[in-house]
Amino acid sequence: MSLSTHEINKLMQLIGLTKDDEIDCEQCLSLVAEFAERELAGKSIPDGLKAVAHHLTLCAECHEEYQALQRVLKDLKE
Numbered sequence: 001m002s003l004s005t006h007e008i009n010k011l012m013q014l015i016g017l018t019k020d021d022e023i024d025c026e027q028c029l030s031l032v033a034e035f036a037e038r039e040l041a042g043k044s045i046p047d048g049l050k051a052v053a054h055h056l057t058l059c060a061e062c063h064e065e066y067q068a069l070q071r072v073l074k075d076l077k078e
């Protein structure tokens with residue numbers, strides 16, 4: 001079987017080879033609005049928000065929140 005890079009990263013995270021700069025759900029949710037706004041605006045993601053992107057790849061709950069936010073932000077723009 002072959003794994004995509006994304007899947008390999010996920011597996012590595014699952015077995016504990018995680019980065020030191022991990023944040024928890026609470027921190028993620030306090031930053032995710034800013035992250036979603038920047039992404040939508042096509043702005044660069046500062047280092048401080050990269051942990052958010054990382055958390056979103058790991059955490060389905062926060063990812064759902066992020067997707068909901070994106071929908072709201074898109075609606076606001078229209």
Ligand SMILES: [Zn+2]
Pocket residue numbers: 024025026028055059060061062063
């Ligand atoms: Zn989370």
